[in-house]
Amino acid sequence: MSAERPSPSSEERAKTRPYHHANLRAALIEAGLAILAEEGGAALTLRAAARRVGVSHSAPYRHFADQEALLAAIAQEGFDALTAQVEEASERFRASPPQRLEEACMAYVRFARTHPNHLRVMFGDEIRNPQAHPGLVAAGTRAFNALVAIIRDGQVAGQIVAGRPQALAASIWAHVHGLSMLLIGHRLAPGLSGSDNEDELVRSSLRLQYTGLEP
Amino acid sequence: MSAERPSPSSEERAKTRPYHHANLRAALIEAGLAILAEEGGAALTLRAAARRVGVSHSAPYRHFADQEALLAAIAQEGFDALTAQVEEASERFRASPPQRLEEACMAYVRFARTHPNHLRVMFGDEIRNPQAHPGLVAAGTRAFNALVAIIRDGQVAGQIVAGRPQALAASIWAHVHGLSMLLIGHRLAPGLSGSDNEDELVRSSLRLQYTGLEP
DNA sequence: ACCTGAACACCGTTCAAGT
């Protein structure tokens, strides 16, 4: 075959072949994210994404094996965005490990509040077997590792208790994930709604994580 | 042509079941729970529940306004079962408040492991507005209050840190809920699967909650 | 190679009609 032949740019293909979508795969993911934000998880169907992009309902099957594959791609995107936000917050508070951890957790909660439906796709059971999507697993691991790095640095600085960083990270992740999910489901502390109270509750919960329940 | 030979199952159903179902509402909830356990959340449809009970697909609408109403009833049932299990564990360890709290949390995790799909209905977004289902809210509050009671008793015994019991309970609930959800989604600590490791992880996470991350 | 359109088996929901 001709290894020398350059592939046409996407603009070129769009002009010469309007029949073919420039990058249908990326467009479907984008459409899925928009549906998620505007209409919620129930509206995120393959057919709706195809409709939004302007292709037939069967076109997506050229790029995704099934609905789960689209959801996995969207979830992967979510983990990357989450990692970026957590790391950005983490970078801003390098001086104090406990505050750094707290702000990283706050970034997680902020992501949850900003993209509740996206978070639900990332952790819901619509993706039956996450292990079947290597890119998704990798993105999830990167997010987890961002937390592990913060723990490890804090331990080196002598400001976080000793122990396997992965185990501590799992515990912290569970806590902040639980806070996030209950928050977006309006189920954190029944009878204590209102975002001011909720903010306080999250902060105090994260601090309690540091000091412990022991008197 | 086939009028002479109806399918055996429908014929039997027509003869054994009265025209009016004894308690269709309860039967549909029961069927829903069975579907949830046997086939998962995606299979829990109004039509499938009706099929399982042996009524037409429109019969459920006499007892539930819509699919969400059935889900809410099933979720409510779940909160009641969860409360019972948490309280039962709590009763067994009255002597030591910290252990009592730990075992109550373990009961929560056990419920999650035993009924993962049920837990997801209880906290998922299929029930768009939980507040619209007073029985569900009440059942959720009872579960939460079981935790609050344990905290309060522990504080009275001087073995749990001071602070508003509701706020402490919210924090603990978030933690144990996060552990449960990540666990049933096989996402607690990527690369650390296997139920033995997971058990250890849960235990150490709950103990960490008591002692704190502070060195 | 990439996309379309018909087709199939499912849904939730509604409503006139039957018992």
Add this chain to the structure above:
DNA sequence: ACCTGAACACCGTTCAAGT
């Protein structure tokens, strides 16, 4: 009062056919 069956507008998925 309670349930049925047809009907409608949706799905996911497949596949022969078009460009």
